[in-house]
């Protein structure tokens with residue numbers, strides 16, 4: 370015998386639990402359940418933000434907020450006008466949970482513990498009498514006569530409205546239970562990773578961090594920000610942002626690509642050449658290494674001078690035009706060849722998922738199947754690090770909940 374509910378939510382992650390709580394808060398009459406394939410709810414929330422849960426980001430202007438979403442920016446503009454970081458801060462505050470802002474805008478519970486968020490959600494689920502049915506992996510969904518028939522690994526369910534919040538998957542086949550309904554899936558590819566530089570001399574400088582501009586050759590992708598040299602390649606915010614914006618392009622290149630670093634983002638070629646001419650006149654008799662007054666870490670300076678075939682002991686007056694041209698090129702457009710990628714601190718985010726043009730972002734309902742809704746990372750939405758991925762889950766979950774309960 371199939372178990373019957375008004376609404377079923379598939380997946381007890383951030384998006385699923387938040388959607389369920391809001392549906393029932395708006396409309397307590399509804400009989401709803403969450404189906405979860407594992408034996409635990411909110412497992413990603415638990416480990417998120419290094420165990421502190423970076424709930425959202427202190428960015429309250431929708432037009433600014435969407436700039437952090439390589440995929441989903443256009444579609445999220447409308448939803449952010451209805452539910453944005455200020456709203457999730459208030460939502461938690463009403464439940465007695467205060468969030469704090471860190472210097473870089475990331476927001477965490479004041480307790481610095483993701484358990485605070487999990488406890489809040491569990492107490493709401495209990496108060497509103499929303500069951501989570503564990504170890505029920507949804508394998509097949511049939512949609513006919515305005516109802517959904519769901520077959521899980523151990524049971525059968527029927528409902529009128531279905532919200533899919535199963536998060537992102539790394540393989541396209543894992544989306545089969547959704548695509549079999551006729552929903553288009555954008556193939557998943559990793560996002561947010563660091564660049565590998567096997568056997569590159571620069572790896573000897575591991576630990577050095579400096580602000581740069583970085584550009585992927587033969588593409589439009591470029592980013593600026595701190596760069597960190599690691600023992601396997603290059604990391605830091607500039608690289609992570611670039612990996613996210615260029616996720617699909619890099620995947621097509623099979624992660625073998627060329628990139629260029631501008632170690633002096635505040636200079637253009639002309640300014641740099643004028644500076645060199647000035648230093649040649651002022652410090653002609655002095656060693657270049659003693660009068661190389663850029664804010665680049667010393668070890669990196671030595672490395673870059675060597676790369677330009679200039680010994681540190683060379684006097685400014687003895688440097689010829691060719692050497693200065695080499696140095697200019699290396700400082701402003703230093704070329705590297707990357708082969709492979711490394712996941713950043715296990716914060717794996719996948720791009721890909723339910724095709725956004727198939728979803729109505731005023732309701733989060735499928736444009737093709739009435740009564741079928743999506744929220745969270747199952748959609749082809751992903752963001753940079755900083756609390757933006759959870760914010761997309763809260764926003765899409767809230768919109769789905771509001772639309773379902775008003776229907």
Ligand SMILES: Cc1cc2nc3c(=O)[nH]c(=O)nc-3n(C[C@H](O)[C@H](O)[C@H](O)COP(=O)(O)OP(=O)(O)OC[C@H]3O[C@@H](n4cnc5c(N)ncnc54)[C@H](O)[C@@H]3O)c2cc1C
Pocket residue numbers: 379380381382383384385404405406407409410411412413414416417418419422423424425505506507508534535536537546714715716717718744745746747755756757758759760762
């Ligand atoms: C280590 C780590 C740290 C992170 N830290 C942050 C952070 O601090 N801030 C931030 O904004 N983002 C962070 N993220 C990203 C963030 O966790 C995700 O964007 C967010 O969890 C997405 O929520 P979701 O509910 O859509 O999916 P999920 O949290 O993945 O939940 C999906 C749920 O669906 C279940 N499910 C899947 N398939 C089925 C099925 N067939 N049947 C039944 N159930 C199923 C899963 O078991 C899971 O419980 C982090 C990610 C990782 C991996």
